[in-house]
Amino acid sequence: MKAIVVSDQAAGTAGMKLVDHPLPEAAGNDVLVEVHASGFTTGELDWDGTWTDRLGRDRTPSVPGHEVAGVVSALGYGTRGLSVGQRVFGLTDWTRDGTLAEYVAVEARNLAPLPGDIDFTVGASLPISGLTAWQGLFVHGRLQVGQSVLVHGAAGGVGSMVTQLAREVGAYVIGTGRAGDRQTALDLGAHEFVDPEQDSLADVGGVDLVFDIFGGEILKQSAGLVRAGGTLITIAGPPEARPADGLAIDFVVEADRAQLGELAQRVREGRLRTVIGNIASLDDAVAAFNPTERVKGKTIISVQG
Numbered sequence: 035m036k037a038i039v040v041s042d043q044a045a046g047t048a049g050m051k052l053v054d055h056p057l058p059e060a061a062g063n064d065v066l067v068e069v070h071a072s073g074f075t076t077g078e079l080d081w082d083g084t085w086t087d088r089l090g091r092d093r094t095p096s097v098p099g100h101e102v103a104g105v106v107s108a109l110g111y112g113t114r115g116l117s118v119g120q121r122v123f124g125l126t127d128w129t130r131d132g133t134l135a136e137y138v139a140v141e142a143r144n145l146a147p148l149p150g151d152i153d154f155t156v157g158a159s160l161p162i163s164g165l166t167a168w169q170g171l172f173v174h175g176r177l178q179v180g181q182s183v184l185v186h187g188a189a190g191g192v193g194s195m196v197t198q199l200a201r202e203v204g205a206y207v208i209g210t211g212r213a214g215d216r217q218t219a220l221d222l223g224a225h226e227f228v229d230p231e232q233d234s235l236a237d238v239g240g241v242d243l244v245f246d247i248f249g250g251e252i253l254k255q256s257a258g259l260v261r262a263g264g265t266l267i268t269i270a271g272p273p274e275a276r277p278a279d280g281l282a283i284d285f286v287v288e289a290d291r292a293q294l295g296e297l298a299q300r301v302r303e304g305r306l307r308t309v310i311g312n313i314a315s316l317d318d319a320v321a322a323f324n325p326t327e328r329v330k331g332k333t334i335i336s337v338q339g
Contacts, residue, residue, distance in 0.1 A: 035054070035055055035056075035057050035135055035136040035137050036052060036053075036054065036055070036135065036136055036316055036317075037052070037053060037054075037055035037097045037131075037134060037135030037136065038050050038051065038052055038053075038097060038098065038099070038134035038135065038316070038319050038320065039051055039053050039055060039094075039095035039096060039097055040079065040084065040094065040095065040096060040098055041094045041095045041096075043079065043084075043085055046076070046079055047076055047079065047320075047323040047324050048324055050098075050319070050320045050323060050324075051095075051320070052316070052317065052319065052320060053095070055095075055097065055131075055135060057137055058131060058135075058137055058138060058139035059110075059139060060108050060109060060110035060113070060139050061110050061111075061139065062110050062111045062112050062113070063110055063111075063112055063113050063141055063142055063143070064109075064110035064113060064139045064140060064141055064142065065106045065108065065109055065110065065113055065116055065122075065139070065140055065142050065145065066106070066107050066108040066109075066110075066137055066138075066139050067102055067104040067105065067106055067107065067122060067137065067138050067139075067140055067145070068104050068105045068106075068107045068136070068137055068338065069102055069103075069104045069133055069135060069136055069137060069138055069337040069338065070103055070104040070105065070154035070158075070336070070337055070338040071102075071103045071104070071154040071155045071157065071158035071334055071335065071336050071337060071338075072099045072101060072102055072103075072132075072133040072134050072135075072158055072334070072335045072337055073099065073100070073101030073102075073133070073158045073159055073161065073162065073332060073334055073335075074098055074099040074100075074101070074132075074133075074134060074323065074333070074335070075162060075191070076323070078098050078099075078100065078132075079098065081128060083128035083129040084096055084098055084128075086129070087129050088129050093129075096131055096132075097131035097132045097133075097134055097135050097138075098132050098134055099126075099132035099133035099134035099135075099335075100125055100126045100127075100128065100132050100133060100161070100162065101123075101124075101125060101126075101133060101158050101159070101160070101161040101162055102122075102123060102124060102125075102126060102133040102138055102140065102145075102158060102161075103121075103122070103123040103148055103154040103155070103156075103157030103158040104121075104122065104123075104138075104154065104337075104338070105119060105120065105121055105122070106118050106119060106120045106122055107137070109142075110139075110142075113142045114142070115142055115143070116142050116145065116147075120147060121147065121148040121149075121150065121154075122145040122146065122147060122148055123145065123146060123148040123154075123157035123158065123160065123161065123294065123298075124140065124144045124145035124146055124161055124289055124291070124294055125144055125161040125162065125165060125287070125288075125289040125294075126138060126140045126144060126289075127140070127141060127144065133158075134316070134319060134335060135316075135337075136316070136337055136338075141289075143289070143291060144289035144291075145289075145291065145294075146291045146292075146294035146295050146298065147295075147298075148298065149298055149302055151302060152298060152301055152302060154336070154338075155310060155313055155334045155336060156301060156308055156310070157298075158334050158335075159191075159308040159309075159310050159332050159334055160294070160297050160298070160301070160308060161289070161294065162191070162192075162287060163191040163192045163194070163195045163308070163332070164195050164293075164294075164297040164306075164308075165287045165288070165289070165290060165293055165294065165297070166192050166195070166269060166287040167192055167195035167196040167199050167245075168195075168199065168293050168296065168297065169285065169287060169288070169290075169293070170196065170245055170267045170269070170285065171183075171196060171199055171200055171203075171243070171245070171267075172199075174265070174267055174283045174285055175243045175245070175265050175267050175283075176265070177200060177203060177205055177242075177243055178205075178242075179203060179204035179205070180204060180205070180206075181205050181206070181242035181243060182205065182206040182207075182208065182240075182241040182242050182243070183196070183200045183205045183206070183207050183208065183241065183242065183243045183244075183245060184208045184210070184238060184241045184243070184244045184245070184256060184259060185197050185200065185207060185208065185209045185210065185224070185245050186210045186211075186244075186245065186246050186247055186248055186252060186256070187210065187211055187247050187248070188207075188209025188210060188211050188215070188219035188222065188224050188227070189209070189211050189215035189218040189219045189222065189309070189330070190211070190215075190247070190309075191309065191331075191332050192247055192269070193209065193211070193219075193245070193247065194218075194219075194222050194308070194309045195306070195308075196245045197209055197219060197222045197223050197224050198222050198223050198305075198306050198307070199306070200223075200245075201222075201223030201224070201225075202223075202300075202305055202306075205243075206225055207223055207224045207225050207226075208224065208225065208226045208227075208228060208238055208241065209222075209224035209226070209227050209228070210227070210228045210229070210230055210235075210252075211227070211229065212229065212231070213229045213231070213232065215227075215330075216229070218309070218330070226238075230252065235252075235255045235256065235259065236255070236258075236259075238259055239259070240259060240260070240261040240264075241259050241260065241261065241264065242260075242261055242263075242264045242265070243260075243264060243265050243266075243267065244256040244257075244259060244260055244264075244265075244266045244267065245267050245268075246266065246267065246268040246269070246270060246273075247268070247269055247270060248270055249268060249270030249271055249273070249274070250270075250274075253266070253268055253270065253273055253274065253275060254274060254275040257273070257275040257276055257277050257282065258275075258277075258278075260277035260278075260280040261280070262278075262279040262280065263279065263280060264277060264280040264281075265277075265280055265281045265282075265283060266280065266281065266282045266283070267283050267284075267285075268282070268283070268284045269284065269285065269286075269287070270284070271284055272284055308332065309330070309331040309332060310331050310332050310333075310334055311329040311330050311331025311332060311333060312325075312329050312331070312333045312334070313333075313334050313335075313336050314333065314334075314335055314336070315335070315336055315337075316335055316336075316337050319335045322335070
């Protein structure tokens with residue numbers, strides 16, 4: 035099969051190559067998915083799991099990409115809950131070959147049915163950003179109606195999901211980002227928008243929950259904005275600063291079939307939308323991940339037409 039592989043961590047996305055790669059096999063409790071669309075985040079190239087297996091052994095050349103939408107083509111021994119020919123989407127394991135390929139082997143539990151009225155490209159854009167937003171807000175942040183949320187990168191992949199989901203449950207949403215992202219964040223549901231390069235974060239005042247994706251100085255400033263009993267959520271690693279009278283939680287997103295179903299239902303009902311900036315073929319994937327200018331929104335690889 036055709037696949038994108040990486041072998042040199044220092045090379046970043048410039049080190050991606052399109053090659054002929056062995057077809058994966060579906061182990062016990064796996065399914066083999068014919069990939070129709072794949073999502074990728076450049077942050078994967080900094081993750082240990084991209085380069086080594088669960089025992090720390092080198093596994094290059096490895097196939098990156100962990101978001102998939104496609105069709106089940108085979109079942110591994112003992113696999114239940116899915117069937118051959120079924121449309122699915124989900125999040126693959128961090129330490130196995132991923133989805134920038136024509137086929138991928140995935141644990142069945144990591145996938146959910148993809149409704150027929152959701153395009154494969156939309157399905158592939160949902161898992162990482164959607165599950166990260168859902169788990170940060172509702173599992174770790176325990177967001178309640180009427181609370182206030184400060185969302186960093188509100189127009190980005192994760193931030194756009196956080197903004198929409200928080201607004202839907204009745205939170206007051208303050209988004210941050212570059213000046214050019216202001217209207218996008220407001221259109222997604224933010225009540226206010228702050229450009230940290232031009233505005234002072236301190237002027238935001240106290241909030242119940244901060245959703246951070248950057249870490250560093252932004253996180254340090256944000257910790258001081260969390261009200262007593264509030265929560266700072268970050269996906270940028272262990273927080274260097276904590277609220278004076280609140281929680282600081284960092285987490286890594288996990289696959290969850292029920293949560294994927296919740297996200298898909300909201301997409302079908304028009305209550306949630308993904309921000310896709312570019313759709314490229316597998317043949318053009320390397321160039322798409324090395325753009326000559328900034329692309330707003332997520333790049334999705336359409337693998338099967």
